[in-house]
Amino acid sequence: MAPWSHVSPHRAQICGTASSNSAKSRTSECLRASITPSATGVEAAGGRALLGVLSAGCARMTVNERATRALKEILQKPGNDTCADCGAPDPEWGSCSLGVFICLGCSGIHRNLPNVGKVKSVTLSRWEDSEVKFMAENGNKTMKAKYEAVVPVYYYKPSHKDCQVLREQWIRAKYERKEFTEEFVETGGKLPYEQEMREGQLMKRGRDNGQFLSRRFVLFERDGTLKYYTKHDSKVPKAVIKVDTINATFQPEKIGNPNGLQITYRKDYCTRNIFLYHESSKEIVDWFNSVRAVQFHYMKVAFPGASDAELKPRLTRNFLKEGYMEKTGPRQTEGFKKRWFTLDRRLLMYFKDPLDAFAKGEVYLGHRDLGYSAKAGLPAGTHCNGAWQHGITIETPDRNFLFTCESEAEQQDWLTHFNAVIATSMSPQEYSMEALFKRKH
Numbered sequence: 001m002a003p004w005s006h007v008s009p010h011r012a013q014i015c016g017t018a019s020s021n022s023a024k025s026r027t028s029e030c031l032r033a034s035i036t037p038s039a040t041g042v043e044a045a046g047g048r049a050l051l052g053v054l055s056a057g058c059a060r061m062t063v064n065e066r067a068t069r070a071l072k073e074i075l076q077k078p079g080n081d082t083c084a085d086c087g088a089p090d091p092e093w094g095s096c097s098l099g100v101f102i103c104l105g106c107s108g109i110h111r112n113l114p115n116v117g118k119v120k121s122v123t124l125s126r127w128e129d130s131e132v133k134f135m136a137e138n139g140n141k142t143m144k145a146k147y148e149a150v151v152p153v154y155y156y157k158p159s160h161k162d163c164q165v166l167r168e169q170w171i172r173a174k175y176e177r178k179e180f181t182e183e184f185v186e187t188g189g190k191l192p193y194e195q196e197m198r199e200g201q202l203m204k205r206g207r208d209n210g211q212f213l214s215r216r217f218v219l220f221e222r223d224g225t226l227k228y229y230t231k232h233d234s235k236v237p238k239a240v241i242k243v244d245t246i247n248a249t250f251q252p253e254k255i256g257n258p259n260g261l262q263i264t265y266r267k268d269y270c271t272r273n274i275f276l277y278h279e280s281s282k283e284i285v286d287w288f289n290s291v292r293a294v295q296f297h298y299m300k301v302a303f304p305g306a307s308d309a310e311l312k313p314r315l316t317r318n319f320l321k322e323g324y325m326e327k328t329g330p331r332q333t334e335g336f337k338k339r340w341f342t343l344d345r346r347l348l349m350y351f352k353d354p355l356d357a358f359a360k361g362e363v364y365l366g367h368r369d370l371g372y373s374a375k376a377g378l379p380a381g382t383h384c385n386g387a388w389q390h391g392i393t394i395e396t397p398d399r400n401f402l403f404t405c406e407s408e409a410e411q412q413d414w415l416t417h418f419n420a421v422i423a424t425s426m427s428p429q430e431y432s433m434e435a436l437f438k439r440k441h
């Protein structure tokens with residue numbers, strides 16, 4: 001075992017093979033240089049003891065405190081204080097092949113990239129002086145300018161809160177395929193997300209039996225639709241979905257597949273969910289960004305005066321919160337039943353099962369000035385016959401909605417989200433949506 005292995009049990013993984021070999025040969029040289037003059041004539045046993053002492057001394061030197069101190073200083077430079085790939089604060093890892101500082105999660109992804117994956121811990125690994133110099137000369141700001149020079153507006157740049165598949169494909173697109181560099185564009189590179197038509201098989205969960213079956217999906221840029229067909233050769237699509245009504249989110253846990261994608265759209269004033277996956281992470285993320293690309297092009301036409309920054313948040317969005325609560329019916333005398341809730345911006349939907357195709361009901365949360373509020377507790381005298389005790393009352397101009405949560409922490413978390421939504425001012429589209437819900441219910 002290498003004498004410095006106590007530095008980190010995962011050293012081989014952290015430093016990569018090349019670096020550990022060079023470190024090893026350096027230590028051997030160090031040992032030879034130190035031992036040779038004085039070891040001559042030393043008894044064999046004594047020589048072994050001396051070797052032990054020297055190797056311990058060398059191990060301390062290999063920790064290379066000087067390099068760590070220098071790296072910590074480089075980390076103070078603007079841009080190096082957040083992960084170059086996901087924006088997580090205080091990155092503690094560095095890619096010494098790319099010259100960027102990254103978080104622990106992204107370092108794991110980098111390590112698996114065959115050509116660019118030499119990552120080291122700022123505090124635990126041994127750094128060459130040349131590597132430290134390389135980090136100082138480059139760093140996150142410089143390398144972002146190179147590798148993120150031309151990221152399309154519609155491309156979803158994941159944060160540290162996003163799932164593994166999104167972060168991994170972003171890192172691969174950025175450094176392996178170099179899709180967002182000036183060179184890629186100059187050499188005529190074509191992004192897979194920008195095609196007039198995208199066609200392929202995706203695994204789709206059956207609405208009634210819950211089985212995943214292969215279905216043909218076609219995304220058309222020109223008419224802004226996503227269609228799917230139940231039979232490979234069928235001419236008539238099972239569904240034609242307008243992209244401007246689509247919200248796509250990765251839901252690996254709920255769907256039970258690391259590449260699980262949920263597509264939600266509105267049809268006849270109802271929310272409809274479809275659950276998809278593809279065996280290939282790249283394929284499913286390409287589909288996701290292709291949907292966003294079509295949505296973006298559609299919006300550019302629909303809102304010609306709007307800036308890119310205004311349109312970007314109108315593409316797909318993550319749900320604010322999902323989870324179980326219990327609810328009672330409109331008369332509030334029925335029993336409390338456990339339901340799966342999804343808060344999508346102002347829309348609170350509930351489902352019997354998290355993977356249901358249709359919501360059982362929807363509550364639109366307007367601004368507080370219109371008579372909406374959310375508070376802890378249930379009205380006095382509510383017959384609370386459910387299993388859970390932590391109540392929430394949502395008031396709307398039409399009626400009160402009563403919910404219970406399993407724990408106080410869940411109750412507080414839901415309330416925080418409801419109150420944030422209710423306090424946010426409404427857009428003209430949200431006013432018309434709110435009016436529509438009032439008419440409907």
Ligand SMILES: [Zn+2]
Pocket residue numbers: 083084085086087088102103104105106107160
């Ligand atoms: Zn990161």
